Structure formats: structure tokens, C-alpha cells
Amino acid sequence: DVQLQESGPGLVKPSQSLSLTCTVTGYSITSDYAWNWIRQFPGNKLEWMGYINYSGSTSYNPSLKSRISITRDTSKNQFFLQLNSVTTEDTATYYCAREEYEYYFDYWGQGTTLTVSS
Amino acid sequence: DVVVTQTPLSLPVSFGDQVSISCRSSQSLANSYGNTYLSWYLHKPGQSPQLLIYGISNRFSGVPDRFSGSGSGTDFILKISTIKPEDLGMYYCLQGTHQPWTFGGGTKLEIK
Numbered sequence: 396d397v398q399l400q401e402s403g404p405g406l407v408k409p410s411q412s413l414s415l416t417c418t419v420t421g422y423s424i425t426s427d428y429a430w431n432w433i434r435q436f437p438g439n440k441l442e443w444m445g446y447i448n449y450s451g452s453t454s455y456n457p458s459l460k461s462r463i464s465i466t467r468d469t470s471k472n473q474f475f476l477q478l479n480s481v482t483t484e485d486t487a488t489y490y491c492a493r494e495e496y497e498y499y500f501d502y503w504g505q506g507t508t509l510t511v512s513s
Numbered sequence: 514d515v516v517v518t519q520t521p522l523s524l525p526v527s528f529g530d531q532v533s534i535s536c537r538s539s540q541s542l543a544n545s546y547g548n549t550y551l552s553w554y555l556h557k558p559g560q561s562p563q564l565l566i567y568g569i570s571n572r573f574s575g576v577p578d579r580f581s582g583s584g585s586g587t588d589f590i591l592k593i594s595t596i597k598p599e600d601l602g603m604y605y606c607l608q609g610t611h612q613p614w615t616f617g618g619g620t621k622l623e624i625k
Contacts, residue, residue: 439603439618439619440616440618441562441605441607441616441619443613443614443615443616454612456613457613458514490561490562494609497548497550497567497568497609498552498609498610498614499550499552499567499607500552500554500564500607501567501573503561503562503563505560505561506561
């Protein structure tokens with residue numbers, strides 16, 4: 396069974412960088428598909444942030460393009476989100492999810508809450 | 514970016530009701546090959562969002578047949594017949610045709 400689990404610091408100060416990890420079990424991230432980060436803001440709005448696919452190619456939401464980086468560690472079957480120069484507007488619950496070929500998300504993690512505050 | 518508008522924002526229901534949720538996009542979600550990438554999700558408190566419908570009308574594995582999707586172009590509908598307690602939560606549509614992928618604002622299905 397495919398499972399994804401996010402982990403992160405919980406609290407980050409403004410202007411710092413946030414780093415989150417998504418650990419995938421039950422499927423190799425190098426076998427197929429795209430591995431995404433999605434966030435949900437207070438108030439419930441969902442935003443697609445970007446992905447790294449099975450071959451290592453990335454795609455990012457242009458609204459974040461200058462601040463975001465998604466990388467991976469294939470030996471640990473993990474992928475990572477780095478977001479630079481965070482502000483309070485980056486406070487959200489962050490989800491990782493697998494994207495199928497027909498551009499939908501079939502497996503999601505439980506989410507990790509990140510608060511940006513001094 | 515494609516703007517996806519969901520209505521209504523809130524949908525008070527009684528168990529056993531049939532309801533529809535609308536999802537409208539600012540441009541057609543059919544690509545040049547005629548494929549339309551519109552999916553629906555249910556998000557319950559404390560859980561991760563779960564996929565219900567993909568490709569407008571295809572139910573994901575394990576999704577009951579009381580959930581159905583329809584539509585084309587810019588207008589799409591999720592229909593839920595015979596609502597059960599486990600159906601309560603936030604419903605979202607997602608367009609995966611035009612980058613960046615964008616979600617609707619959500620519809621809260623709640624008990625009357």
C-alpha cells in the first residue's frame with residue numbers, strides 16, 4: 396500500500412528557509428509518477444506548489460518559482476521541499492501527494508502544519 | 514492561472530439527501546487532444562484529502578457509486594446521492610489541464 400508521510404520543524408521565523416520531508420513507503424519514487432507538494436492555508440484554500448517526477452525533473456508553480464526547490468534522496472525514498480525567505484503568508488498545512496498520469500492526486504500524506512512567526 | 518469557482522460554499526444536508534456541487538473554470542479544461550483533467554476530492558477534518566473522481570467521471574478505487582461526476586468544457590458537477598454521515602466534510606475540485614494546477618475554493622457539506 397502506498398503511504399506518504401510529511402515531517403518538518405513546525406515553526407520557522409520570517410525570512411528563514413523552511414525544509415520539509417516526505418517519506419514514501421510502498422512504492423519507489425524512481426519507478427513512476429510525479430511527487431508533489433500542496434499546501435492548505437488557514438481558511439482552506441489549496442495551492443499546488445510543485446513536483447519532482449520519477450526521473451528527477453521538476454516543475455514549480457510560477458507564483459513560487461524564485462523561492463522553491465524540490466529535491467529527493469532516492470536511497471531513502473524521500474523527497475523534500477525547500478522554500479526560501481518565508482513570511483507569515485507561508486503559514487499553512489503542507490501535504491505531499493502522488494500525481495497520476497492523468498493529472499490527479501491519488502495518494503496524500505497526513506499533512507504537516509507549519510507556522511511562520513517570530 | 515485558471516480560476517476554478519465552486520458553488521455553493523456551504524451545503525447543509527440531511528442524511529439520505531441527494532446534492533450537487535458545481536465547479537466552473539475560467540477557461541475550457543479540454544486540451545488539444547480532447548482530454549479533460551478534472552478531479553474531485555473529499556477532505557475530512559484531521560485526515561488527508563481523498564480522491565473521489567478523476568477525468569470528470571471516473572470513480573477512484575473503493576469510492577461508492579453514490580458519487581458521480583459529469584460535465585465538460587468549463588462546467589462540472591459532483592453529485593452525491595443518499596448522503597451518509599461519512600460524506601460530511603470539504604469537497605474540492607482540481608483542474609490538471611493547465612499549469613499551474615488549481616483547486617476550487619471548496620464546498621462544505623454539513624448537517625442541517
